[in-house]
Amino acid sequence: MCTLKKRGSLFFLTFTGDDQHRINPNLIGNILSHLSQVKAQATPGSVLITQGKFFSNGFDLDWAQAAESKQGASERLRQMVVLFKLVIASLLNIPMPTIASLTGHAAAGGSVLALSHDYIIMRRDRGVLYMSEVDLGLTLPGYVNVLFREKIGDALVRRDVFLQGLKMKGDEAVKRGVVEVAYNSEEEVREASVRMAEELGKRKWDGEVYAEIRKGLFPQLSAMVGLGHKRIANPRL
Amino acid sequence: MCTLEKRGNLFVLTLTGDDQHRINPKLIGDLLSLLSQVKAQATRGSALITQAQGKFFSNGFDLDWAQAAGSQQGTSERLLHMVESFKPVVAALLSLPVPTIAALTGHAAACGFVFALSHDYIIMRRDRGVLYMSEVDIGLTMPDYFNAVFREKVGDASVRRDLLLRGLKMKGDEAVKRGVAEAAYDGEGEVRAASVRMAEELGKRKWQGEVYAEIRKGLFPQLSATVGLGHKTIATPKL
Numbered sequence: 398m399c400t401l402k403k404r405g406s407l408f409f410l411t412f413t414g415d416d417q418h419r420i421n422p423n424l425i426g427n428i429l430s431h432l433s434q435v436k437a438q439a440t441p442g443s444v445l446i447t448q449g450k451f452f453s454n455g456f457d458l459d460w461a462q463a464a465e466s467k468q469g470a471s472e473r474l475r476q477m478v479v480l481f482k483l484v485i486a487s488l489l490n491i492p493m494p495t496i497a498s499l500t501g502h503a504a505a506g507g508s509v510l511a512l513s514h515d516y517i518i519m520r521r522d523r524g525v526l527y528m529s530e531v532d533l534g535l536t537l538p539g540y541v542n543v544l545f546r547e548k549i550g551d552a553l554v555r556r557d558v559f560l561q562g563l564k565m566k567g568d569e570a571v572k573r574g575v576v577e578v579a580y581n582s583e584e585e586v587r588e589a590s591v592r593m594a595e596e597l598g599k600r601k602w603d604g605e606v607y608a609e610i611r612k613g614l615f616p617q618l619s620a621m622v623g624l625g626h627k628r629i630a631n632p633r634l
Numbered sequence: 635m636c637t638l639e640k641r642g643n644l645f646v647l648t649l650t651g652d653d654q655h656r657i658n659p660k661l662i663g664d665l666l667s668l669l670s671q672v673k674a675q676a677t678r679g680s681a682l683i684t685q686a687q688g689k690f691f692s693n694g695f696d697l698d699w700a701q702a703a704g705s706q707q708g709t710s711e712r713l714l715h716m717v718e719s720f721k722p723v724v725a726a727l728l729s730l731p732v733p734t735i736a737a738l739t740g741h742a743a744a745c746g747f748v749f750a751l752s753h754d755y756i757i758m759r760r761d762r763g764v765l766y767m768s769e770v771d772i773g774l775t776m777p778d779y780f781n782a783v784f785r786e787k788v789g790d791a792s793v794r795r796d797l798l799l800r801g802l803k804m805k806g807d808e809a810v811k812r813g814v815a816e817a818a819y820d821g822e823g824e825v826r827a828a829s830v831r832m833a834e835e836l837g838k839r840k841w842q843g844e845v846y847a848e849i850r851k852g853l854f855p856q857l858s859a860t861v862g863l864g865h866k867t868i869a870t871p872k873l
Contacts, residue, residue: 494799515799550791574792600801602770609775610798614791616781630710630717632697632772 398424399449401431406442406598407591408435408493412449420506421457425480432487439492441601444594447514448498448587455505455529456481478538481506485540486622488513489612492604494597498590499576500583505529509541512548512575515611518590521567521579531562540621547615549575605629635661638668643679643837644830645672645732649686657745658696662719669726676732678840681833684753685737685826692746694768695720717777720745724779725861727752728851731843733836737829738815739822744768748780751787751814754850757829760806760818770801782857788814844868 399418402409410431412418435445461473488495497503497514504527511517511526519526530537537559545555554573557563567579577593580586606629612619613626639646647668649655672682686692700712727734736742736750738758743766750756750765758765769776776798784794793812796802806818816832819825845868851858852865 515795548791550789574790577792597800600771603773606773606775607770607799610770613776613778613781614794614798627775628714628777629773629775630713631706632700632709632713632774634697634701634772 398427399431401434403438406440406444407594408438408443408445410435410445410447412453415450417454418449418452418507419457419459420453420455420481420510421460421477422480424457425477425484428484429487432484432491435493436487436491439604441603442598443493443604444598445491445493445495445514446498446590446594447495447510448500448590450501450583452497452499452501452503452524453507453510454502455507458533474535477506481509482540482622484510485513485544485618486624489615489619489622490608490624492608494594494602494607496590496594496597498586499524499526500586502527505533509544512544516593517570517576518586518593519567519570519576519579520581520583520586521571522581525564525566526558526570526575527562527564528558529562531560540618543618543621544615547618603629603633635664636668638671640675643677643681644833645675645680645682647672647682647684649684649692652688654690654693655686655688655746656693656696656698657720657749658699658716659719661696662716662723665723666726669723669730672732673726673730676730676843678842679837680732680843681837682730682732682734682753683737683829683833684734684749685829686740688740689763690740690746691736691738691742691763692749693741694744694746697772713774716745720748721779721861723749724752724783724857725863728854728858728861729847729863731847733833733841733846735829735833735836737825738763738765739825741766744772745780748783751783755832756809756815757817757819757825757832758806758809758815759821759825761820764803764805765797765809765814766803767797767801770799779857779860782854782860786854786857842868842872 399412456477461470464470464473495514497511497517499519501524503511508526508528549555570576571579580589636649695716700709703709703712734753735755736753740763742750747765788794809815810818819828
């Protein structure tokens with residue numbers, strides 16, 4: 398499923414196992430529980446890195462279809478869509494910088510999960526970002542539209558990703574402003590993620606302020622996933 | 635504090651002195667008064683250049699004044715007072731019936747950066763000075779209109795994230811490359827000269843001021859609304 402480890406001020410949320418890390422209610426529950434722990438243990442200088450050999454291939458459509466009726470399948474999918482909002486809310490609200498460290502594909506829900514982080518680092522030689530919904534015949538939940546609109550400013554990129562089902566590799570993702578940087582191997586991606594986390598951690602940002610500023614960058618998404626905001630006006634000088 | 639000169643068609647608003655040009659109630663009052671004069675005296679072909687002397691364009695709100703309140707609560711209150719008071723300055727710039735250029739020969743940080751961004755164009759130095767939103771480092775959240783300024787003026791979400799969430803100190807060349815500034819030059823003299831050149835170019839178009847202001851507000855609808863500006867339709871073209 399997924400594990401949480403702490404190394405110094407870095408938190409590592411890792412998708413374990415060789416499967417596609419399909420997002421289903423179990424995994425969602427797991428992630429929410431770990432994120433809760435991360436939040437509770439946060440201090441200035443903390444950073445979260447989310448990683449996995451194969452990042453995630455999206456919602457567990459097999460589980461949905463196992464419902465034995467079209468209505469049941471729809472219902473299960475809807476359930477996952479709703480539950481997943483909580484993960485996004487949790488990441489948006491987390492009082493530290495977050496990095497999605499992609500060493501494999503991130504498709505559909507997996508792509509959304511990656512984009513819910515502050516920074517994405519990925520491989521250039523392997524792995525794609527891919528919104529598979531248009532190819533699968535699924536529409537996009539409202540909050541996914543809002544997420545992409547607020548995170549990716551370029552309308553043409555959003556069109557290519559959503560409407561063309563573009564499989565975006567590392568170099569293109571960097572060039573088009575979707576990810577921070579891309580490297581040539583799994584090892585390099587992991588090292589770069591740790592390096593970036595340490596750089597960000599050195600700034601020792603106040604976690605609560607950081608989370609509020611982040612939510613201010615994504616106001617529509619924050620509102621949609623049920624987050625409020627607060628003002629902090631006590632500068633440390 | 636600040637002065638206003640008229641040179642031909644150009645209005646030049648200067649933040650005087652070698653200090654950090656911290657934004658406090660006094661400076662805000664002066665700015666509002668001078669911008670009011672610009673509005674009253676503007677004609678077709680006018681343009682405004684806002685500039686500063688010394689190492690800083692402006693280093694943001696006067697946190698020393700805020701802290702002189704003597705208590706955490708008092709500090710918060712003074713800070714929030716300045717945040718609210720500065721909104722009319724943004725509103726005045728947004729509704730000014732002339733093109734506006736911020737000529738940065740020094741650092742523009744926090745509210746100072748917002749002040750610069752409230753102009754139509756930014757010209758800055760490439761060899762010195764940065765654009766910097768210091769709030770994340772100081773531990774302050776963004777007022778709503780700060781977020782609106784960035785959202786509507788800086789199109790690239792990654793740039794907004796780097797500026798607001800990462801506290802990036804952006805120098806001239808990067809500011810131009812990433813779409814935050816119009817142009818960057820070497821040295822104070824070149825920035826001032828380029829600003830005058832640009833102001834004159836824009837002035838030649840002899841835009842009808844009221845129309846110009848309305849079109850500008852239409853580009854920044856959320857910001858306009860947040861700082862309390864309405865809008866009107868003008869449908870009598872000069873043909």
